[in-house]
Amino acid sequence: MTDPDATPVNAGWRERAHEVIFEADTPAGKAFDVVLLLLILGSILAVMLESVPEIGANATWRLWLRVAEWTFTGLFAFEYVLRLACVRRPWRYVLSFYGVVDLLAILPAPISLLFPGSQSFAVIRAIRLLRTFRVFKLAHFLSEATQLRRALVAGWPKIAVFLMTVLVMIVIVGSAMYVIEGEEAGFTSIPTSVYWAVVTITTVGYGDIAPQTPLGKAIASLMMIAGYALIVVPTGVLSAELARGVRKTPVNTQACPSCGAEGHASDAKFCHACGDKL
């Protein structure tokens, strides 16, 4: 849709700004989102670099990074004010998920003046990256996410049974290992043992805590095999649900004009329930 069509000349700067800032259909809107994406990535990079000891200790680097951080903060603050100005119901935006995230993206720099070290929270800007999904054909992505969410909702009870079983197993095996292994093997408390159980059943396996006794090793072995095999359950559930979703897609959404029957094949010409022409 070209600009003049969508927003007539007398539409006011608010409508035009809204289209550029909140939509990604016009070239200007797309450019805005790409620039925003680059600014977010740049600001995350700056925060990351500043945390590296070799760079953070160097006075020149430190100065440049501070300048960059305040520039990014200024730009994000300007963007936030613009969004507030061109949106119809500002409070609704302020209290929305992205409104809160956009505000959190500005706060770290001023707060770090009061509490040194808190600038690391600036990486919360990474959440804003999710906003830039719009640049890559938003509508398409949203329908995909919807399909995924529907499959997850449909498969949720089976996945909940799976998660519940895993959690009960983690608590019981973790506590058993605390009794069996004791402190010398690193199982210093039940919470620590439960942490070990999570590390083991998810097959992460740091090795900072590891069983030493034969009985502990035997139980740990059973738990590893369980963790290795159990992931099969949610995978199978989601595959089956998504396959069902995929199967439904090509089905005709047309209803028979004579009898109202639905679920016709996508290329059906005659109703399979009453035989009348569709």
Place this chain on the structure above:
Amino acid sequence: MTDPDATPVNAGWRERAHEVIFEADTPAGKAFDVVLLLLILGSILAVMLESVPEIGANATWRLWLRVAEWTFTGLFAFEYVLRLACVRRPWRYVLSFYGVVDLLAILPAPISLLFPGSQSFAVIRAIRLLRTFRVFKLAHFLSEATQLRRALVAGWPKIAVFLMTVLVMIVIVGSAMYVIEGEEAGFTSIPTSVYWAVVTITTVGYGDIAPQTPLGKAIASLMMIAGYALIVVPTGVLSAELARGVRKTPVNTQACPSCGAEGHASDAKFCHACGDKL
């Protein structure tokens, strides 16, 4: 079902108590299950906290946690007696899976008077959490679990072939590594080497035992790739079985009144076997 309907006024307190304690359909039954769920979570938290050295060594904390533990035990004992009183065949309940778990939930506190340290077994109460599935639409969950169980039973032979192969591989590779690596690399006995093989094939990889010789590393590499790739088999099997189960669901359970044929499409109006109206 409202209370008066289900249990007439002269039904006696046993029937009413049974409905509250064993069912989750009435508001009272639901409230009972939610309170029970919170009590179980609270008692598990108390046991966990007591095991943390910083908290267990503190006299004030210790006292409060002991009080909490005995309160939870008293409540669970009262619940156990109530269940015994309102159930028709008490012995059947006592010997059932949940009867045993409910008894085990009471024992740790009194036993810890005789054997200090045994209170850690109180985490076995976590198994009772499975009971509270009822609160979240039990019937629905049970049908899901049934569907899952059917898929697992249908896919079991293929999964057994997979597990058997993995176990034989673990024993043989574990023993071979004992011969190849020897004690200096941590492979001190065949059971230890088999434990290493389990840690490796499940991709946990603690690193407390790791091959040192070139041949050992080569065999370990092959085993890792096998473990990484083999999980594909049960996943595929369960996905296919669950997809079959999903596919069956929308099928009509109606049988043709003329010829008795089954398996009609969910919206079929005419029998596909004899052509008569359904």
Place this chain on the structure above:
Amino acid sequence: MTDPDATPVNAGWRERAHEVIFEADTPAGKAFDVVLLLLILGSILAVMLESVPEIGANATWRLWLRVAEWTFTGLFAFEYVLRLACVRRPWRYVLSFYGVVDLLAILPAPISLLFPGSQSFAVIRAIRLLRTFRVFKLAHFLSEATQLRRALVAGWPKIAVFLMTVLVMIVIVGSAMYVIEGEEAGFTSIPTSVYWAVVTITTVGYGDIAPQTPLGKAIASLMMIAGYALIVVPTGVLSAELARGVRKTPVNTQACPSCGAEGHASDAKFCHACGDKL
């Protein structure tokens, strides 16, 4: 099938022995297989226990385990001779997969007289466990394995593309890490670096070798994400192939007597190609 029916009285002991030893349909054959299964498990346990330093160093235990080992060897040798005696073409059995495994199950004990320490090879008896699949409804298992093999063969080209890509990636990244990280981080040679790449891409992650430089960590991160994500490919391929196999199962194997068309629905009464009665 009862014994007298299958093998008439004058059938000779060979036929009867063959039925007991090689089949699992008669009660005697089943009992034989169960006893064999227990003997194999017992002999593996004996070899494992002997390798544990605390047990192997104890003279009494050692004596008993030696006696057990020679008893098992004697029984397996007797079984091997029996199999040789009652089979029609002994050489064919000797040279078959199971013939070789059965012989290897006897050799470790006599060989350990010449080369002390070689008794660990007795765990090769674990392969014999695969033989006892027969006890648990052999025919059923074999058909399942066939179905699995068909799915693997059908999906093999896709899985080969996947494995080839992973192997090329392992070799190239492994070598690159040798150049980047060098010896001080444990990457002492290209084969060692390739071993590290296998440990990383399969998500085992021992941690005995880990990158130290920023560039090495960045490359390792990319490789971990690749390994974490790539397993999706063979899983999806096998799921799809098995789902196809499952879908085929309920299809009618009947061909139309009039026109010879196949692929009718499992409950079809009329041919869908020519309309004649099936």
Place this chain on the structure above:
Amino acid sequence: MTDPDATPVNAGWRERAHEVIFEADTPAGKAFDVVLLLLILGSILAVMLESVPEIGANATWRLWLRVAEWTFTGLFAFEYVLRLACVRRPWRYVLSFYGVVDLLAILPAPISLLFPGSQSFAVIRAIRLLRTFRVFKLAHFLSEATQLRRALVAGWPKIAVFLMTVLVMIVIVGSAMYVIEGEEAGFTSIPTSVYWAVVTITTVGYGDIAPQTPLGKAIASLMMIAGYALIVVPTGVLSAELARGVRKTPVNTQACPSCGAEGHASDAKFCHACGDKL
């Protein structure tokens, strides 16, 4: 196709060389590809062996490996010249993917004369292994890869949603752990913490960096469970897409000669849209 048929006697050596070098249909072309495959594997093995300290330090071994390396380089250079000579548009080949890889396969040896140590780059020859897919029924493999690519493209938006979520989670949790854990636990900078987050969410778990504080362990546990569970999403997506691809395969590609309808069952004899004979 026999040689004389494909390339008439007066076709010139170029055409014949092209068929041998670039195709794998004739016996000579197949033999050429197998020899090339062995040469590539041999040259990779030589580079690997040379990097092993025990072998690289031995003067005799070193000499032989240098000779082998230069022989392989000579053969690959000769092959490169041959390809250049017999291809119609040499520049197109030089700038193609395989043209660049073929050139990179020759360069390491001469470059190592100028910069000692750079011969490790010779393992880039591993990419050439992908070329030898041709030997194993190229056409078949390519169609499989196409099918896989189509499924990946179809499932890409869902997989992108998944990857984006994982990446945002890695950046935010990594930074949070830097603030929570600090330097003494190994979280020396945000990039290092992000590296730890990748190691953890992919379930690799080296253990060189591991959380020490209770809060850090709790967050790490949540992240492990997320990483363990999230892989379910792309697996399910690809399974469903591949299953759809598989389902499409048996469908008839014939269009009805009367009405042009498509999507008939593979054994259909009559059009399901107009009823005319196909």
